[in-house]
Amino acid sequence: MTSRGKRFGAPHDGASRPTADKSERGIPEATVARLPVYLRALVTLSDRGIATCSSEELATAAGVNSAKLRKDLSYLGSYGTRGVGYDVEYLRYQIAREIGVTQDWPVVIVGIGNLGHALANYSGFSSRGFRIAALLDADPGRQGEVVGDLPILAFDRIEELVAEHGVAIGVIATPAPAAQAVCDRLVAAGITSILNFAPTVLAVPEGVDVRKVDLSIELQILAYHEQRKAGLLDRIDPGLPDTTPAMPGKTTTAKAVG
Numbered sequence: 001m002t003s004r005g006k007r008f009g010a011p012h013d014g015a016s017r018p019t020a021d022k023s024e025r026g027i028p029e030a031t032v033a034r035l036p037v038y039l040r041a042l043v044t045l046s047d048r049g050i051a052t053c054s055s056e057e058l059a060t061a062a063g064v065n066s067a068k069l070r071k072d073l074s075y076l077g078s079y080g081t082r083g084v085g086y087d088v089e090y091l092r093y094q095i096a097r098e099i100g101v102t103q104d105w106p107v108v109i110v111g112i113g114n115l116g117h118a119l120a121n122y123s124g125f126s127s128r129g130f131r132i133a134a135l136l137d138a139d140p141g142r143q144g145e146v147v148g149d150l151p152i153l154a155f156d157r158i159e160e161l162v163a164e165h166g167v168a169i170g171v172i173a174t175p176a177p178a179a180q181a182v183c184d185r186l187v188a189a190g191i192t193s194i195l196n197f198a199p200t201v202l203a204v205p206e207g208v209d210v211r212k213v214d215l216s217i218e219l220q221i222l223a224y225h226e227q228r229k230a231g232l233l234d235r236i237d238p239g240l241p242d243t244t245p246a247m248p249g250k251t252t253t254a255k256a257v258g
């Protein structure tokens with residue numbers, strides 16, 4: 001239950017509803033997090049004119065192992081056809097329906113600086129069902145500038161715009177010190193899902209979902225793996241033939257999900 005206007009609860013940063021490991025339909029959260037990755041792989045296969053694919057092909061395209069993929073898809077009741085594999089278009093539809101991207105999701109972006117401009121100009125949102133309904137900024141010097149097809153509007157219009165477009169998702173691309181106040185106002189206006197790019201932990205009431213994108217944390221994780229690789233190489237006697245084992249761990253050239 002959303003409790004709009006209630007006092008804010010515990011900081012809530014990252015995966016939605018951290019206490020639950022299953023979605024309302026009983027699909028594990030880790031599986032839910034991989035569904036968009038499968039969807040993106042299916043869109044690519046479909047764009048290449050591929051009508052059916054095996055679980056191995058789809059798993060490779062999505063960067064997961066095929067047993068995990070089959071298990072994930074079984075939660076959707078999708079098992080493929082023996083000897084044929086999965087129907088790409090149908091599976092794409094099934095996953096899109098499960099995620100909710102067969103419908104149009106109006107989104108507002110708050111903070112149209114460097115990052116906000118990049119997000120506003122990104123065409124990938126609309127092709128995946130996310131329509132940018134409004135661009136908002138507190139700086140009058142930015143207001144009126146057209147980015148993509150939309151003018152930057154005053155953040156003070158947030159309530160009016162959320163109501164007008166039925167917006168449920170807000171993107172925060174303001175500096176960190178402003179993010180909590182922006183978040184509070186988005187929630188008070190009726191927004192129940194927030195994608196936060198500011199490097200700060202947001203406190204939100206129960207029923208509001210927050211996802212955080214932090215490129216520096218992703219880079220730090222890669223740095224950690226680089227350090228481990230370097231440590232392994234240091235331990236190899238340079239006089240011996242190279243018998244370096246394959247690197248353990250989940251991080252490969254593609255980002256591991258879940």
Ligand SMILES: NC(=O)c1ccc[n+]([C@@H]2O[C@H](COP(=O)([O-])OP(=O)(O)OC[C@H]3O[C@@H](n4cnc5c(N)ncnc54)[C@H](O)[C@@H]3O)[C@@H](O)[C@H]2O)c1
Nearest residue numbers: 111112113114115137138139173174175176178198213215
């Ligand atoms: N998550 C990532 O990977 C990533 C990458 C780059 C930047 N960032 C973060 O994204 C945020 C934006 O970065 P940037 O480089 O675009 O900054 P920027 O300074 O270029 O833009 C910030 C914008 O937010 C606006 N703003 C400030 N306070 C506001 C408020 N209260 N209400 C509405 N708008 C407000 C400013 O007027 C400005 O236009 C920062 O928090 C930054 O740390 C995150």
